[in-house]
Amino acid sequence: MAAPYTLRWGIISTGWISTEFTEDLLVDPATRNVNDVAHVVEAVGSRSLESAQKFIDKLKAAPEPYAWGVARGALDKTKARASYQEVYDDPDVDVVYIGTPVTHHHKDAKAALLAGKHVVCEKPFTFDLAELDELIAIAREKKLFLMEAVWTRFHPISYAVQDVLASGVLGRPRRYAADFSKDFKLETKPISHRLLAPELGGGGLLDMGPYPSVWAMLTLHQHPLNTKRTPPKVVNTYQTIYSRTGVDARSRWVLEFEELGAEGILMTDMLCQNFKEGAVVLQCEEGDLVIESPPQKPGVFHIVPHEEVDGVKERSTHDYTIPAAQGHGLAFEADAVARCIRDGQTECPRMPLDESRIVQSWFDAVRKNGRTVMRDMEGTAGK
Template identity: 30%
Template sequence: MVIRWGICSAGKISHDFTVALKTLPAENHQVLAVAARDLKRAQEFAQKHSIPRAYGCYEDLAKDPEIDVVYVGTIHPHHLSHGVLFMNAQKNVLCEKPLAMNLREVQELIASAQNNHVFLMEAVWTRFFPVSLEIGRLLSQGEVGELKLARADFGVPLTHVPRAVEKELGGGALLDIGIYCLQFVLMVFNGERPESIQATGVCLDTGVDEAMVITLKFSGHRLAVCTCTISAELPNEAVIVGTKGTIKVPAHMWCPTSLLVNGVETQYPVPEPTLPLNFINSTGMCYEAEEVRRCLLAGLKQSSRMSHADSALLAEIMDEARRQVGVVYSQDSQ
């Protein structure tokens, strides 16, 4: 059965997601429509990707009766309003990360999904990569013994990009890229709530975080350390240490194509793109799209690999980290 997609936003990430969908069988996934605030941009996007319908407003996409699921690729301050718009129109939603600006907004989105009996998932694409599935298998089988420590870092120079530094655009290292480090350690610790959260960071003049280090303490004397920055290139690796060995995810840990288990490396290449991509390894978004299809065919309203509870915990930890560092968005006072 074909899943019919609508694309909300004609930006860079929507381009890459649409290219990723094209790597999957056409009888399983079809992009039926794209919507942007500017009809001309939507039409150009539709032409580039051979999409039959282009809309000049998101409301028209929400009204399209043939759309099964909408991919929301707008900037994060708009995720709440756009997500609710589509879910109120009885559309299933795959929403880019972060799911929303804070826990309150995440809870509103989850409530909307539940009230409308539709599927909702945060597009934490990393969780669906073959590397991530293999990490889960290795940990569940005790391949590295008792888990002791996990570490993840993600840093790239982004201070020249307005959406990364402007507060009203949802800027800051944590919400944009630090979320990948946090979701990784929460995946490793199986969605467990940390016993303590300690965050320290530095902020730009715009009031958003330039860099942050977050230390999480879990039950059984286990630790995790997450480091993120938008002002420098970090090694962008992740490491899991147990009593009997080490699992290492080399760069790029947010879209991994290789895994080192006790020094032995295995490659997991992503599909080849049919059009140039804006971001590295973006065809790997096909894995999250396949998960959405699997869930919809099974009648599920959330994914067990990136559940509503996972998104809520992620948002809760980011809220606390921002509180400690002093990063406040307008959405926090509403």
């Protein structure tokens, strides 16, 4: 058997999402039946050398399943860097993972691309569509890999849900509802918190919106009957304002998938919890598909028959919970990135840039139609 292709990562920012992503790079690939790719961390960039080194030291002391990679040298050559640019300029780094706040994504990803590095950027990809289009143009000009890190797309449950839809057992989709809500106890947080600060892209729309959106893309936009793949129309939007900082506490938007004859309502809420047993519901002619919470990392979905309608006869439950031995669940996307870069691809078929553009356009529409202090904010495209 040939040795696995090893992808060399540079990590930008040392917050919680960067921590979890990097930890998952250290998990034994065999736990997820992977033997063709592997990962090492070459550099970590922060605003100070001390912060970067502290991040690395914490990783080296991590328990199982992350200790597996530490024991096998995944952090042996990891360099602490006192600036992001030092990571971009590191010749040992193949790809840069961007884990900074959303309002920093564009400038950080742009700098990495201009330095000749492949880029994986946390969701939401950018603050607005103009920023994203500039990144795509640079990546295509330089023939570099660029992807939004929507980890949910790569989880086993996502493929299983799509297999059910492809089988035709549920028939044509009719109605969709997806909700990512969580009571963040906002009154206990300082106004500088990332969820509340406009300058950090605060509010539920950008922080939470990717998750009801990803299931709309996987179940409706990519539905086998949606052959034209025409982007759905945003036909209605509404936002509730959080008075302390003027960001959105709640956001709603309605999509129309014209070819399918289906509509979907997508919701984010920072003031209450979403319904556990039905965070995502796709209602179809012959039965319903119901995905349990949390929508970002669900483990269970159900096929539910309709009352007094021919079609699905029995309720069934399907469990694809990611076991603790596989870490947080972020390594699936990292493996996909490694394969793409190994094979010379500049775009991931599972997370195409055109689909990132569609979702980003939804966020722009909701924000610009709303009344938050971010309504007229502009990104840093062209700057």
